[in-house]
Amino acid sequence: MNRRIIGYDEDEQGDWRAKLECGHYQHVRHRPPLVSREWVLTEAGRKSRLGFELNCKRCDEEAAQPTTDCE
Ligand SMILES: [Zn+2]
Numbered sequence: 403m404n405r406r407i408i409g410y411d412e413d414e415q416g417d418w419r420a421k422l423e424c425g426h427y428q429h430v431r432h433r434p435p436l437v438s439r440e441w442v443l444t445e446a447g448r449k450s451r452l453g454f455e456l457n458c459k460r461c462d463e464e465a466a467q468p469t470t471d472c473e
Contacts, residue, residue, distance in 0.1 A: 403461035410448050418442045420451075426460045 405422035410430075412418055419427040430451075432439045441447030 403458050403465065404455040405458040405461060407452055407454050407456060409452075410442075418448070420456060422456060422458050424458055424461055426458050428456050428458060430456075 403424075405424045405426070407420045408423050409421040410418055411421060411427070413429075417429055417431050420430045421427055430439055430442045431437055432442050441451060
């Protein structure tokens, strides 16, 4: 499910995570040559990605789970 980036923070290892509008976080690591996200290394780069959409896997997982509502 595509969710917009509304902010960022760093985890314990210093890896950047994007905060998505749904409240979930998703890592946006820069790990060349496998993953190239140089934009995440600078504040200007991160700001330039605000509002971009990432595919939130957690939202997909939650949507795929059967509802647990009582009948
Ligand atoms: Zn989500």
